[in-house]
Amino acid sequence: MRRIELVDVCRLASEARGEIDRIFLHWSAGHYGQPYPDYHINIDKEGEIYTPVESLTEVLPHTWRQNTGSVGVALLCCAYATSNDLGPEPPTELQIECMAQIIAILCRELGLPIDYDHVRTHAEQANIDSYGPDTTWERWDLWFLHNGDEPGSGGDILRGKAIFYLERELQDFNCE
Ligand SMILES: [Zn+2]
Known part of the structure; x- marks a missing residue:
């Protein structure tokens, strides 16, 4: 596992352009400081x-039956989370903002729109494949980002922040 910066994410994405058409957003359901080899991008506390x-x-192997042509991005957090309490290691603001910046750069360099068809939380995909919060709750990564948030709001918040970053903060960011 190697430490990289946003500029390296930019470079990796530009090299993969044309071969990736979806991005899946996860949490690890583990501890801060504990990256996993299942995700292309791991974001710590x-x-x-x-x-x-x-x-x-x-x-x-990050998203059941959806791993070909997709990138998995995970926040390292949410050990002991339950369906109404994100537990002692919830997503931090720094993690959430970092994930939004990474979505922005990935989508720009891969040539993908930042929308539900191309960028989904694991919870959203699990609902489509019948193992999410609508049914069994086997996977519900990022269904909400803070305790008390509207259930199901995580994906729209992350996509919205990513669009903001792409248009306002990272428009001049490049891979050099
Ligand atoms: Zn997941």
């Missing part, structure tokens, strides 16, 4: 970024 891959085209 203070926004530190780690990757186990040399290329985003490497197929990793």
Whole structure:
């Protein structure tokens, strides 16, 4: 697992352009400081970024039956979370903002729109594949980002923040 910066995410994405058409957003359901090789991008408590891959085209087992042509991005958090309490290690603001910036750069460099068809939380995909919060709650990553938030709001918040970053803060950010 190597530590990388946003500029490296930019470079990895530009190299994978044309081969990736979806991004899945996860939490690890583990501890802060504990990255997993299942995700292309791991985001730690203070926004530190780690990757186990040399290329985003490497197929990793992050989202059931959706791993080909997709990138998995995870917040390292949410050990002991339950369906109404994100527990002692919830997503931090730095993690959430970092994930939004990464979505923005990934989508721009991969040539994907930032929308529900191309960027989904694992909770949203699990609902489509009948193992999410609508049915069994086997996976519900990022269904909400803070205790008390509207259930199901996590995906729209992350996509909205990513669009903001792309238009307002990162429009001049490049891979150099
Ligand atoms: Zn997941």
